[in-house]
Amino acid sequence: MTASPEIVIVGAGAIGCATAYYLARQGAKVLVMDREAIGAGASFHATGLFSPWRASSNPALNHLFDTSLRLSQELLPRLKEETGVDTFYQVAQGLRVALRAEQVEEGKALAAAPGLAGAKLAYLDGEEARRLEPRLSPRVLGALWCDRFGQVDSYRHTLALAQAAERSGAQFQARQVTGLERRAGKLTGLRTTTGVIPCERAVLAMGAWSAEARDRLIEHALSIIPSLEAAQVVGQFAGPRPQSQDGLPIMRPAPTLSGVYLNTGHGHSGILLAAASGRHVAEMVIQGSPSLLKAEPYLPMRFVAKQQ
Numbered sequence: 001m002t003a004s005p006e007i008v009i010v011g012a013g014a015i016g017c018a019t020a021y022y023l024a025r026q027g028a029k030v031l032v033m034d035r036e037a038i039g040a041g042a043s044f045h046a047t048g049l050f051s052p053w054r055a056s057s058n059p060a061l062n063h064l065f066d067t068s069l070r071l072s073q074e075l076l077p078r079l080k081e082e083t084g085v086d087t088f089y090q091v092a093q094g095l096r097v098a099l100r101a102e103q104v105e106e107g108k109a110l111a112a113a114p115g116l117a118g119a120k121l122a123y124l125d126g127e128e129a130r131r132l133e134p135r136l137s138p139r140v141l142g143a144l145w146c147d148r149f150g151q152v153d154s155y156r157h158t159l160a161l162a163q164a165a166e167r168s169g170a171q172f173q174a175r176q177v178t179g180l181e182r183r184a185g186k187l188t189g190l191r192t193t194t195g196v197i198p199c200e201r202a203v204l205a206m207g208a209w210s211a212e213a214r215d216r217l218i219e220h221a222l223s224i225i226p227s228l229e230a231a232q233v234v235g236q237f238a239g240p241r242p243q244s245q246d247g248l249p250i251m252r253p254a255p256t257l258s259g260v261y262l263n264t265g266h267g268h269s270g271i272l273l274a275a276a277s278g279r280h281v282a283e284m285v286i287q288g289s290p291s292l293l294k295a296e297p298y299l300p301m302r303f304v305a306k307q308q
């Protein structure tokens with residue numbers, strides 16, 4: 001990229017790449033910088049599940065999930081067509097099993113509410129669930145069933161978003177951002193380990209870091225399907241889930257520095273939420289006011305209000 005980029009995105013995970021994709025499609029000159037590589041953070045490790053039931057009791061979060069599921073259903077086939085990258089997207093019936101009484105109640109409550117993006121939900125008792133999946137342990141008390149449960153390979157999905165963004169003119173560089181340059185309350189550039197990149201608008205989509213304990217996951221899997229005991233672990237991935245305090249992502253302009261936008265805090269659902277979050281923040285950067293979602297629920301000011 002010879003001239004200065006119009007917009008720099010820091011972080012080439014699913015969220016940064018989706019934001020780049022929607023910005024570049026609107027004609028913006030976008031540069032994405034990652035200190036490692038495309039999909040090197042949480043977006044490499046994610047299971048890539050697209051669960052179609054209510055995410056929480058928070059209506060804004062459910063609306064975001066619903067919007068992103070609908071958007072992803074049209075985006076995923078298009079990405080494959082545009083880039084040739086197979087994201088291994090598949091949709092099948094799904095079961096969320098209950099091993100404890102409270103999980104039974106949770107499953108029944110989820111089944112009683114409408115499924116997201118038009119999915120059908122039902123609660124099955126243990127026998128009904130075992131008829132559908134005979135390998136389930138007798139310990140399984142019941143299961144929430146859905147008619148369409150999506151899954152992608154999250155790394156390939158991130159790569160497909162990046163390649164589609166590139167096809168619309170976005171550029172990618174391996175660089176670590178170390179700070180922001182400012183003048184009179186406005187962004188003027190990004191400091192990197194190899195110099196300053198002048199720019200007036202930037203989206204920070206840098207994720208976060210945490211870990212997952214392998215033994216707990218294996219123990220849990222065995223309690224659901226005992227025959228897995230004979231299975232061999234062929235690989236193990238662990239990684240970060242950037243999570244905000246209340247589970248809602250933070251998608252907004254930074255309050256004290258004009259030109260900086262945040263797109264982070266997507267917790268355990270950033271792959272599913274990438275489509276809506278990327279488009280929402282791209283609209284915010286280009287148009288000022290987004291049209292896909294309301295801005296207010298995702299502002300970090302909600303944390304301040306709760307503490308007062």
Ligand SMILES: Cc1cc2nc3c(=O)[nH]c(=O)nc-3n(C[C@H](O)[C@H](O)[C@H](O)COP(=O)(O)OP(=O)(O)OC[C@H]3O[C@@H](n4cnc5c(N)ncnc54)[C@H](O)[C@@H]3O)c2cc1C
Binds near residue numbers: 270272
């Ligand atoms: C084990 C596991 C299972 C999961 N399962 C699912 C699932 O089934 N469904 C689902 O939707 N989600 C799932 N998630 C959550 C999902 O992985 C995350 O929400 C999502 O990947 C977050 O994307 P991101 O782009 O915000 O962050 P990341 O993918 O972490 O990307 C951030 C990027 O920023 C870069 N970066 C950081 N600092 C700098 C810097 N200073 N300069 C330049 N670059 C920088 C990093 O190198 C990284 O590439 C799972 C997560 C884990 C760990």
